[in-house]
Amino acid sequence: MLLVVLAGCGSRDPGATAPEADAVEVPEPMEPTAEEPSETAAPAPVPLDPAPDPLQAEREALLAMDGSRSTSHGGPNDGSLEGAVALPLRGPGFRFNPRRSTDARFGTVEMVQALMAAAARVHEELPGGELTINDLGYASGGPIPHHGSHRAGRDVDTLFYLLGADGEPLPSVGAPLDPAGEGTDYRDLAVPADDVPLRIDLPRTWLFVQALIEQESASPVQRIFVVEHLRTMLLDHARQHGAPALVIERFADLTCQPSYPHDDHFHIRFFCSAEDIPDGCEDSAPIYPWRRADLREEGVRPVPHRPRPDRPMAPTTTDEEARAAAGELHPSVTAFLERREAWSDAPHPGRRWCR
Ligand SMILES: [Zn+2]
Known part of the structure; x- marks a missing residue:
């Protein structure tokens, strides 16, 4: 259960959530403790040749696939999907979070390819970490x-x-990070002895978003929802390390903190591909001038999303339910949650593309 309480406590009434953002997201988080090897188990034999990765063929086929195979219909909050592809469970530099349902790993060809390629670039340039995809x-x-949405x-x-x-990479968990970029994997919320301190890995996290932004894609990144203080840290890191000015500017435009704080994960949204637009794909705001210019070159006009007020809703978790399900909390967890209130409200920084 664990972090459900943390997610729940930072969330707002789903009805009042900014329309572009998730309602109540429950970033499932805690990594199961690594299993201790049993005392009686024999040591695993070392293979002479590494076994071929059974997912390799699946990944290669995916990366070669044409984007026309999938079609995104409607908008992120009320649309549907045709010809979806599944994100492979693992690949160079990434894994699909084993704690999430494998039914929830489908997307457009372009989005799945973009995630795999960006994770692979981080893996190549800064090996040692791993992107966890929810x-x-x-x-x-x-x-x-x-x-x-989703x-x-x-x-x-x-x-x-x-x-x-x-300072070494840890398998990612959905732990909220404070304005210093630090958090705790609380594991058992009632037991302080098993707490694991952690902090954001700025070089790898930045390189991942830089890789996403730099990709030539028919369906570029439209939005990255993330808490304001991590946005600032990532921008500072990028400027200090000489990241390309255009990428920094683009990241600054794409990022927003909605009412759910997004201090434990990124929510990334991609534009409709030009070829999906005539088939009914709709982009919610904003559509930046650079995107309009790209589409003009393709001879396509973007179709602004028209919200459907009667959209069906999936079950969600209220703050109260999340708290009740979490059970006993030790005082340090309670103290963190109280401190978290300070950054849980969507800020209004007055940026052009961020309401
Ligand atoms: Zn999300």
Whole structure:
């Protein structure tokens, strides 16, 4: 259960959530403790040749696939998906979070390819970390529990790359990070002895978003929802390390903190591909001038999303339910949750593309 309480406590009434953002997201988080080897188990034999990875062929086929295979219909909050592809469970530099339902790993060809390619670039340039990918959507899109959007194959949640106290990469968990970029994997919320301190891995997390932004794609990134203080840290990191100015500017435009704080994961949304637009794909705001210019070159006009007020809703979790399900909390967890209130409200920084 664990982090459900943390997610729940930071969330707002789903009805009052900003229309573009998720309702109540429950970033499932805690990594199961690594299994201790049993005392009686024999040591595993070392193979002479590494076994071929059975997922390799699946990944290669996916990366070679034409984007025309999938079609995103409607908008992120009420759309659907045709010809979806499944994100492979593992690949170079990424894994689909084993704690999420494998039914929730479907998206457009372009989105799945973009995630795999960006994770592979981080893996190549800064080996040692691993991107953990949470929910994409269902094979046919549509309502999905705990999300207000994720319905048209163009939304995905990814956890941040994390470091442990020793500065080494840790498998990512959905732990909320404070304004210093630090958090705790509380594991058992009633027991302080098993707590694992962690902090954001800025170089890998930045390189991941840079890789996403730099990709030539028919369906570029439209939005990255993330808490304001991590946005600022990522921008500072990028400027200090000489990241390309255009990428920094683009990231600054794409990022927003909605009413759910997104201090434990990114929510990334992709634009309709030009070829999906005539088939009914709709982009919610904003459509930036650079995107309009790209589409003009393709001879396509974007179709602004028309919200459907009667859209069906999937079950979600209220703050009260999440708290009740979490059970006993030790005082340090309670103290963190109280501190978290300070950054849970959507800020209004007055940026052009962020309401
Ligand atoms: Zn999301």
